[in-house]
Amino acid sequence: MTSEKIKRIALESIETKRRFFDANAEKVGLAADIIIQSLATGGKLMIFGNGGSAADAQHIAAELVNRLGRDHPPIAAIALTTDTSIMTSVANDASFDELFERQVLAIGRPGDVVLAISTSGNSPNVLQAVCAAQGKGMKAIGLTGKTGGELAAICTLALIVESDSTQRIQETHITVGHILCELIEDTLYPA
Numbered sequence: 001m002t003s004e005k006i007k008r009i010a011l012e013s014i015e016t017k018r019r020f021f022d023a024n025a026e027k028v029g030l031a032a033d034i035i036i037q038s039l040a041t042g043g044k045l046m047i048f049g050n051g052g053s054a055a056d057a058q059h060i061a062a063e064l065v066n067r068l069g070r071d072h073p074p075i076a077a078i079a080l081t082t083d084t085s086i087m088t089s090v091a092n093d094a095s096f097d098e099l100f101e102r103q104v105l106a107i108g109r110p111g112d113v114v115l116a117i118s119t120s121g122n123s124p125n126v127l128q129a130v131c132a133a134q135g136k137g138m139k140a141i142g143l144t145g146k147t148g149g150e151l152a153a154i155c156t157l158a159l160i161v162e163s164d165s166t167q168r169i170q171e172t173h174i175t176v177g178h179i180l181c182e183l184i185e186d187t188l189y190p191a
Helices: 003-040 052-065 084-093 096-107 124-135 149-154 166-188
Strands: 045-048 077-079 113-118 139-145 157-161
Touching: 003 045, 003 113, 003 139, 003 157, 003 166, 045 052, 045 096, 045 124, 052 077, 052 113, 052 166, 084 096, 096 124, 113 124, 113 149, 124 139, 124 149, 139 149, 139 166, 149 157, 157 166
Parallel strands: 045 077, 045 113, 113 139, 139 157
Antiparallel strands: none
16 A cells, blocks of 8 residues: 555545535534434434444444443434344345334334435435434434435435545544534533
8 A cells, every 4th residue: 555545545535524514514513403402302313324324323323322522321322223133024024125214113203313324315225214204203314425315305404425435425424423422412411
């Protein structure tokens, strides 16, 4: 590996994040406010996505349930990407497209929030879950990329990383996730 290639990749990542936050810092704050309002009134945050986005969902949920920067009581967050029995049962007996939708219908309540993560914005199982959530009176925040895809059009609030590079989108998504966790933690449990 050449150090020049490594520097170029790092600079692409930095530049993608800079462009995103220059254009979307207020929207990220609004997303945090939506989640905080739900959590403060007894709601929960459900997070889901496929592949690397599934890993991000688990990461974000873990930061809230455990802690990001300091100890605090657990925050009601769940990744819908972790129960292999539910996931394989739904995929086998129903449809992979219903994977998150059925979980949202089972445990979601009015006032809850879903954080739907899809780099393309067009994952059918993510789209179906968002529609199900909204049908039950939940707000939906979309974390997406490229042009936002269908997800951007159906969410309460869409955070779109305008890039065609999946890895740059994902790197920005997890930064957004950490910022949301920090804002939630600081508001619900100030130091």
